[in-house]
Amino acid sequence: xxxxxxxxxxxxxxxxxxxxxxxxxxxxxxxxxxxxxxxxxxxxxxxxxxxxxx
Numbered sequence: 915x916x917x918x919x920x921x922x923x924x925x926x927x928x929x930x931x932x933x934x935x936x937x938x939x940x941x942x943x944x945x946x947x948x949x950x951x952x953x954x955x956x957x958x959x960x961x962x963x964x965x966x967x968x
Contacts, residue, residue, distance in 0.1 A: 915932050915935075916938075920945075920954065920956060921956050922947065922948060922952065923952040923954060924950040924952050928956070929946055
């Protein structure tokens with residue numbers, strides 16, 4: 915499951931949520947600190963591990 919990063923617009927706290935891709939578009943994220951639903955998704959880097967050597 916992907917990890918999504920968010921920033922709360924009310925208290926400015928950054929947090930991460932592990933969610934299914936289906937949940938991301940349907941279920942609103944909530945700030946764990948102030949319980950606000952005014953959150954914005956932030957960009958993050960991607961890490962990929964493979965079993966094959968390059």
